[in-house]
Amino acid sequence: MATIIEMPKLSDTMTTGTVVTWHKKAGDAVTNGDIIAEIETDKATMELENFDDGILLELFAQEGDEVEIGKPLAVVGKEGEEIPSVDQSNSPENNEPKQNSTVVEDNHSHDADSPKTSRLIDETTSENGSLNIRILVSPLARKIAKDQKIDLSTILGSGPNGRIVRKDLLGSETPQITSYVKATNTDSTKEDQKKPISKMRSVIARRLLESKTTIPHFYLQKEVDARPLRLARESINRKLAHMGEPSGDSVFKVSINDLVLKACAAAISQVPEINSSWQEDHILIHGEISLAFGVAVEDGLVTPVIRNADHMSLLEVSNTAKALIAKARTKKITPEEMTGSTFTVTNLGMYDLDFFSGIINPPNAAILSVGAAKKKAVVSEDGSVVAGERMILGLSCDHRLVDGAVGATFLQSLGQAIECPASLLV
Secondary structure, eight states, rough: EEEEEEOOOSTTTTEEEEEEEEESTOOEEEOOOEEEEEEEEEEOOEEEEEEEEEEEESSSSOOOOOEETTTTEEEEEEEEEOOOOOOOOOOOOOOOOOOOEEEEEOOTSOOOOOOOOOOEEEEHHHHHHHHOEEBBBBHHHHHHHHHTTTGGGGGGOOOOGGGGGGGGGGHHHHHHHBBBBBOOOSSSOBBBBOOOOOHHHHHHHHHHHHHHHHHHHHEEEEEEHHHHHHHHHHHHHHHHHSSTTSSSOOOOOOOHHHHHEEEEEEEEHHHHSEEEEOOSSSSSESSSOOOOEOOETTEEEEEEETTGGGGOHHHHHHHHHHHHHHHHHTTTGGGGGGGGOOOOEEEOOOGTOOOOOOOOTTSSSSSEEOOEEEEEEEOOOOOOOEEEEEEEEEEETTTTOHHHHHHHHOOOOOOOHSSSSSGGGG
C-alpha cells in the first residue's frame, strides 16, 4: 500500500514549511533512511527522511512551494501502484502529521562564524574525460542561486569547509532583487536592498508585536557593584582549571551570564510573584523556575530554557547553558528546549552596551536586561571617591502581574546575590 509523506509539524509556532530542494525525483527508487528533500521551517533548514522501501511515485510540491502542516508532499509505493487520492489544497489546518517520515537537522546549512576559506570541491572524471566539480553549498543558498541565476563556481564560501551559504550570495543576488534609488549630491550611488523575510524573523516580529501591544510594560533599573561578580568568576575558573586537563585547560568555564542566571534563580525563589503568567481567569504562579536566555543566531534570536534552575548548582547551570547555546547555533535545538520558560534573561554586555530594556517574552511576567560591567568613579561609604566597577540591570515588567514594589524587591534581591556571589555556591 502506498504511503503518503506529509509536511511534519516541527515546532509550536510552525504552520507551514517550504520545500527548498528535492533530492529525489518521481520514479526514483528509495529506501528506508534516504534523505529525499530539504525543508525550511521557522527555526531551521531540515532534511526530510524517508522510511519506506519502494518508488517515489509522485511529488505533490515543487521546490520553493510553501506547504501547510499535514498536507501531502510525496507518495512512496510499488512501481505501477495506483496513486491514492489526496487533498492538495493548501488551506490552514492544525492536523498533526501522520506520515511515515521524519526530519533530520541539516548541520551544514547555517552560516558559520569561521573565516572564509577556499571552497572545498570534489573532483571526478566522467566517462568522456571531462572534469566534474561538486560545489559544497547549503540547500537555501542553492535555491537562491538557481532563482537568481548565480554561477556558484564564482562564489567563495564562508561556511564549514568553504561551504557556500545564504549570506555569501546576498551581494550576488542584489541585481535581481534590488530596487535602485539614485542618491543625490554624492559622488557615488547607493542601492536599496530588499531582503526576504525569513520564517524565523516573521515569527519574532509577530510575537514581539503581540507582546508590546497586549502587555502593559513598565521598566525598572538598578546599578550594582560588578567587581565581586568578576572576582568570583576569575576565582572559580582558576579552581576549575586545576581540576581540568593536565595541560591546564579547564573542562568547565563559568561565564558572567552563568552567574547572573544562577543569581536570578535565587532571587526568584525570594520573590515568587515575579515567576508568574497571566491567564484568562487567574494568575498562575509557577512552582518551577525555568530560565530562558537569549542566543543570537543567523537571522534572529532564540531563547533556550534551563528547567528547574533553582535546583541546579552553578556548574550545572553553566553546562546546561553551554549545551543549549551549542545546539542553538548549529540548529540542533528542539522546540521542547525553547518552550516552558517562566522568566527570561537577555545579556548584551558582551557588546559593551551600558543599558537597554528588553521586550517581555510571553507568557513571562518579566525580562531582565544585563548591560556591560564598566569601570567608573564611585562614592564609597566613607564619602571618598574611589575606582569601582558598575553594571546596570534593567527589568521590564507586565503591570498586570507585577507592581512596582514587587519588581523593586526582586531587583534588590538580585543585586544582593550579584554583589555577594559566594551565596550562589551554598
